[in-house]
Amino acid sequence: MKAAVTSVDVWRTRQLNHDKDLLAVEEPLQLRLEYGDPSDRSTADIAVTMRTPGNDFELALGFLFTEGIVTDRNDIQTIRYCLQVKDVRERDNVVRISLKPGVDPGLERLKRNFFTSSSCGVCGKTSIDQVKQLCASVQNDYTFVAERVISAPDLLRKGQKVFEYTGGLHASGLFDKSGDLILLREDIGRHNALDKVIGAALEMNKVPLRDHFLVVSGRASFELIQKALMAGIPLVAAVGAPSSLAVELAKQGNMTLLGFVKRGNFNIYCGREHLKI
Structure with a gap:
């Protein structure tokens, strides 16, 4: 398993000396899909994402689910690193996902480029309409208590172990309706962090996360809203701002979306009726 943090030399102007600094690792992860009948298996490289090593199998599972390639964990036979890679140093950077016979990945419908940057996972899509077609409205039956939601970013920040050393990672945290942190994952790519959370939830058989x-x-x-909708998450709270398209998709999906959630304040962009203030 590759490390999530690496040490580099740095010149600090404040002390005017050389020192060591810790950085978040960024490396490519190639997702390779195996599918078809037992007697006629096919393989396809479906994506390359720049990620921070760690929880790679969760990332692969979450990606396949939020892209609509699989519907649950039972569609997958095995997830493993690909040992057939020629360069031994790259074996931990290629994950091979074997689908069960009879599961159609629908690759002809997956119009996506093979490269995804760490900052933007949706930019490889050839059509925004294609992304919207994946999303159904969430079943939003709960009224969340605002005090529990606005305290969650502090809990998330305290749980970010790698960020504590590097300051260079995004995080996604899944909370239950009582405000308890259930899952936390970090990654240099915000969409990767969320795919890791959703992949872990799938492994725990918790999806949909109503x-x-x-x-x-x-x-x-x-894209974060799209992935959250795919997992059935009814409320998303962001420390920063939402984009206009994120708000539009959240409204269409019956989701509650909050932004600038910090220090006891927040903006409600949609779904106020599901938040008790």
């Missing part, structure tokens, strides 16, 4: 809410450490982008 009685949970999500907190993200930065802004709420369109």
Whole structure:
């Protein structure tokens, strides 16, 4: 398993000396899909994402689910690192996901480029309409208590172990309706951090996450809302601002979306009726 943190030399102007600094690791992860009948298996490289090593299998599972390639964990036979990679140093950077026979990945419908940057996972899509088609409205039956939601970013920040050393990672945290932190994942890519959370929730058989809410450490982008809707999350709280497209998608999906959630204040962009203030 590769490390999430690395040490580099740095010149600090304040002390005017050389020192060591810790940085978040960024490396490519290639997702390779195996599918088809037992007697006629096919493989396809479906994406490369720049990620921070760690929880790679959760990342792969979450990605396949939020892209609509699989519907649950039972569609997958095995997830493992690909040992057939020629360069031994890259074996931990290629994950091979084997689908069960009879599961159609629908690759002809997955119009996506093979490269995804760490900052933007949706930019490889050839059509925003294609992304919207994946999302259904969430079942929003709960009224969340505002005090529990606005205290969640502090709990998320305290749980960010790698960020504590590097200051260079995004985080997604899944909370239950009581405001308890259930899952936290960090990554240099905000969409990767959320895919890791959703992948972990799938492994725990918790999806759809109808009685949970999500907190993200930065802004709420369109793709984060899309992934949250795919997982059935009814409320998303962002420490930063949402984008206009994120608000539009959240409204269409019957989601409660909060922004600038910090120090006891927040903005409600939609879904106020599901928040008790």
